[in-house]
Amino acid sequence: MTAKVVNGIRNVAIVGPYLSGKTSLLESILFVTGAITRKGSIKDKNTVADSTPEARDRQMSVEVSAASTEYQGLQFNLIDCPGSVEFAQESLNALIGVDAAIVVCEAVSDRALTLSPLFKFLDDWEIPHLVFINKMDRGSSSFMDMLHALKKVSSRPLIPHEYPIGQGEELVGFIDLVTEQAYHYHPGAPSDPVPMPESLKEQEHAARAEMLEELANFDDHLLEELLEEIEPPQEEIVGDLKMELGADLIVPVFMGVAEQDYGVRTLLNALVKEAPDPATTTERRGLVLHAATPLAQVIKTQYTPQGGKLSLVRVWQGKITDGMTLNGMRIGGIYQLQGQQQHSLNEASAGEIVALGRLDGIKTGDTLTTAGKQLEHELPRAEQLKPVFALAITPEKRNDEVKLSSAIGKMVEEDPSLAWEHHGDTHEVILWGQGEIHLQVALDRLRRKYNLPMTTHLPQVPYKETIRKTASSVHGRYKHQSGGHGQFGDVYLDIQPLPRGEGFNFQETIVGGAVPRQYIPGVETGVKEYLHHGPLGYPVVDVAVTLTNGSYHSVDSSEQAFKNAARLAMQTGMSKCEPTLLEPVCQIEVHAPNEFTSKVLQLLSGRRGQILGYDGQSDWQGWDKVTAYLPQAEMHHFIVELRSLTMGVGFFDWEYDHLQEVPDKLAEKLLATNGNGNNHR
Template identity: 75%
Template sequence: MRLGKTYRKGGFMNEKVKSGSRNVAIVGPYLSGKTTLLESLLFVTGAISRKGSVKDSNTVGDSAAESRDRHMSVEVSAASTEYNGIRFTFIDCPGSVEFAQETYNALMGVDAAIVVCEPIRERVLTLAPLFKFLDDWEIPHLVFVNKMDRANIHVLETLHALKAVSSRPLVAHQYPIMQGEQLTGFIDMVSEQAYQYHPGAPADPIPFPESLKEEEHIARAEMLEALANFDDHLLEELLEDIEPPQEEILKDLKMELGADLVVPVFFGVAEQDYGVRPLLEALLREAPEPEATAQRRLKNIKGDTALAQVLKTFYTPQGGKLSLVRVWRGKLTDGIVLNGIRTGGIYRLMGQQQQFVNEVDAGEIVALSRLEGIKTGDTISTEQQAAIKLPKAAQLEPVYALAITPEKRNDEVKLSAAITKLLEEDCSLAWEQHGDTHEVILWGQGEIHLQVTLDRLRRKYNLPMTTHLPQVPYKETIRKTVASVHGRYKHQSGGHGQFGDVFLDIKPLPRGTGFNFNETIVGGVVPKQYIPGVEMGVREFLTHGPLGFPMVDLAVTLTNGSYHNVDSSEQAFKQAARLAMQTGIPQAEPTLLEPILRVEVTTPSEFTSKVLQLLSGRRGQILGYEGRNDWQGWDNVSAYLPQAEMQNFIVELRSLTLGVGSFHWEYDHLQEVPEKLAERVIHSNGNGGNGNSK
């Protein structure tokens, strides 16, 4: 070849490689073929002798039982291999939006990412949140357009669609050669050499196909123009119609990829290994070395002690706790003490298989055992009192909930410890013991996410659960004032009797006030020592009003009463107060209140009208919408939405927005339930229902 490079079939290989390792995440939407690509990468590099398939549940990635049950990734999988003297650690990340936290955590520790997608225009939009995350963190990334044998749009249309969702310019690194619907080869856009694919073997050089000359020229010109935006010398050459040397183009690709300024695009069919070898060669030649990534991530962090960060936590049935870590600085040795904790071992991973190693240098991703008390995202160091905290991915807010109960009552004591471990593995989960409904509520990112979590509870901890939709924490209040409600409790049963006699005024308060108790007793008609009993009786009644729910936003005033020198007691006045409330509250026109949430929905602008309809159809009150800051082509929609309408809101929102819509919510206020709906809720509650309106 003209460059003086060592030529390999399918591309170039740089003879001088600075570092002996690369860490690469494989990311992309659900069903784009990420696990299949990992299998192909491992096969081509000789790490496995036979490829598995997702359908047959025998791949290196997706090795967890929950993944194989569903034929989809539900957690990250790591696999190490060697290629041309370089150790690659690939991190296969879930594609479902419900497991995005796993992906974001893993991306914090890699040198580059391969974004896998399909050549289907309608699905390109699903890449937007991922591109945004990569660019916000300046993580170098390449695009691998997979399943080119199923393309439904032209190559240039594919590139145009991808450019519309990326804030960084995309540059075609190769141009696919198609024969009908079949991918048969590619043109290297640097050398303009064409190659033909062969099943199970590297590609061979072939003459340039004249029929693609015009299309390839357009794509190559766009690539060079994009690179020239960051290289004045290249810009001068293009302006003077000078063909730039290939060494210069490759150098620009490496520098600008490493700085996350451009995104090279590759095409292939991972199932047939087509495009995988050129992709590997590009990772060898152009992906940033671990030293460059560490220099960027550890900017302004001084010191020379060993430093690492946890990307993922696993609890394995056999080996206990494993922490997948990126070593940023120094060397880790077997038994090293990190954050005051002695590690149990160092392992390279190949799916669920573990290979013990005595030591690893900076730049590698390995698993450490027995880092008790260390969570995903934590920074670990040989300094026991280390104050260094490396940045970590933001924790996603939960958007879907189920109330859970152990099938066996005796298992309730084990539930808290098991959930604590699950939260260490997956920080996008949350749980609470609800104060009003007394339910244990498990929160997550969607229905499948919580079903996977319940499967883990059953498999790992032998804790099968029953589930139901969480109860809506309805409240009651009153509409009108009732004065001088009388309550008398008189009981005689031999010896001292019980006597209490009170008059209460009951009136509504403004929404959100809560409850107030006052007394205007004069002349000692109710002795002071008995007044706390009156308040206690009133408060106990309010925990369960006549409609079946706690009461709020009312004031009760003790105005009068009488007592008996011998038979009166605090307990008797407590009972008298309850009797007065039982008489007075029904007269005060009790009404049902529901919690109203303020929601902020984020959606691509093309779906905004559908989101507005969705909110309105769920009794939402639209407050307005505006463009989303720093998200071109996206909107934020603000609304009030009853909590009763929220349970499956995320499911329908994702269905309307190709899975990319999301929302933030917070409690705002209580509001009266419409009369017909209130009747259904009260009827459901009175007949043993859970208080849900849906």
């Protein structure tokens, strides 16, 4: 296969909420354009996209899928994106490499809010997008009701591109608002022209007037024509749609039933005539289209079942050939993807989306160029989502522990919204992600792809302990006699609490050589070793210890003996200092539509959160940001409840802030449950 002409390409992402029918729309596009001869279905687990075992097991998209087809002389590179919010990182990474997006939604006006975060990302990045209202045969809302609901959650004006023709509650056709030609749908075949129903003329004229008025907001000539009641030529309307869509000034709205191919050809025709080509996008990004230096960006990384690494890239400028060196790595193949299938290419030109083989060390979002060429600026990449849900994982087979870090490293390359750590306090391997399903998919991949079955449990909370009172002149004596030299160390310690966050402080006020200088480091070591496991069973923080006095034996004393004496003194003294349990507290910023703010406040308060304040978001109309302190122990299922309360759109950022005392009743319950802290759960 050879590279395509730049202006003969449309790079389009298909995005939208879970269950909106994106994968069915892709399947329909591939079918009506002849790329496949038989449509698959999610139920039958035979679609081009969603071809991984993890996706088919759950009958949902869990990662980006790429496919290509040809229509009216153009090559369409299509990216099917996951709908679940837990896999949003996949969609965000892919969207920055396309020229336009089709936002798919169901005809249920109550769910229009679920599109709000997606609309914001598209508009922040100025990515042209159209809306396809799917499942019009079973939706609970009319086209116009749905249009009205969508307008409330978009910062760009949504304009109808067509008007529905119904028969009872059944969708039978549409009226093209540009040409004012009516059409009837036919299963498995193109729609055919019919006379416009008399009963719809008034509604059609109103919808068309709305479309033209919105277009006229960006075209003075069209505005003059409308004011003078001159009918604008169709070519002018299409030109305005192309210009204003390409600049992300408007959002045209289409409708249909993807499973029956209704509305799919109309959508494709609009993409041909009105969607921006790669040259337009490249120019808008401030790049030079025909520059000789190759420039590409990775929008998805995957490891194939055969073990080879593929980097899905958008070529922004220049030409990439097989065997070329990019960022010091030699390309091991160029491929056009059709789901899991790969078709080899010799080269890829500016504007194409292709997969490059064997680019080890290259990650999603990286900018690629030829060896020896230094970039002034890397191409901007999508924000990396912070993890909000965690599980502690352990290999079922102990011998597999050595393989775990390599396997998880590859998974994080494939999905940057995963993260993992080996926690220094609890000694657990913790896998972080965007939700429960997200982590279950990751665990499935560990088992299937890397033969690493895992057991899981909730991560331990890294509690600490400190003291409330001072203990003075605490005595510790270590005396041990055996054959030969004995062991003797004798110390007096003052133990006192420090302000929160001060850590540990050791001093000595020895006078007259009561403890020789060479033994004092042993005393400090003994104190520190004891603090790893205090009287409640947890690491001790915010404590000051002062060595005030002691005695020694000229023959039997040693640094080791004084270390043991210090441990004995700490063991005696700490229990007298009123030890208390501390828990980590995070500062959290919750983002949600303002209609849910009161529920968010209740959710935080119910989880022992301390509300610091809330306010409207200046860059997001209708959304609030709530700031609070939240104990880490209360965070585990917080994202699950937050999404449940906010139709799945609420999210939060967090970072560790400080330690604070656990309330006495809760501390008693924790210590009783955990056997005086030995389990750290």
